[in-house]
Amino acid sequence: MQRGPLAVVLGLVGLLVVGVLVLQSGLWVSVLGVGEYDEGTVTVREGTTGTASGTTTETATQSENATTVAVRDDAERLATVEVRIADTGPKRYLGLSNTTSLEPNEGMLFVHDEEGEYGYVMRDMDFPLDIIFVDANGTITTIHHAPLPPEGTSESELKEYSGQGKYVLEVNRGWANRTGVTVGDRVELPAGVA
Incomplete structure (x- = not known):
C-alpha cells in the first residue's frame, strides 16, 4: 500500500490550514515582527485638512494642533503614535476611510460622548488596522x-469589530504587537480630550 503520496498531500493541506490561521489571526506579526519602534508618547492631532470637496485624502501627518498622550504598561512608556481626533458623529463615521496611508506611528483617536459598547467596520479602507478600545479611565x-x-x-456584509470603551485608537495593523501594547495597558489622555 502506498501511503507516501497521501501523507505528503495531507501534510501540505495541514500546512496550508495553519498558514491561513496564522495570517488571519495576526500572529505572524509577533513571530516575524514589523520593525523597530521608538519609545515615547502618543501625539494626538486635532482637526484635519481636507480637499476642496471636503474629502480627506492625505496621510495623517498633514493634520494640525498636536497634543501629547502616553501609552504605558505598569512600568514604562511603550509606544509613539501621532493621531487625529474624531470627536463628532461625522468625523467618527468617516474615520480613516478616505486616508490613503499611514506612517508606521500614525493613526486616529475616536472620542465618544460616553463610555459604552461600540462597533467599528473597515468601510472603504485602503490598509488593514489595529482597532484598540480604551475605557474612560484610559485602560485598553x-x-x-x-x-x-x-x-x-x-457595507451590510462588513465584519464589525466591537468593544467597550469611550475611546478607540486606530493604527496600522500590527502596531500593537510591534510595540508590545496589550489589553490592560493605559493611555494617558490630556485634559483637552474629554
Missing part, C-alpha cells in the same frame, strides 16, 4: 487586528 479593553474586507464586500 480590547485589541482587534482587522484585515481589509474582501473586494466587493457590501
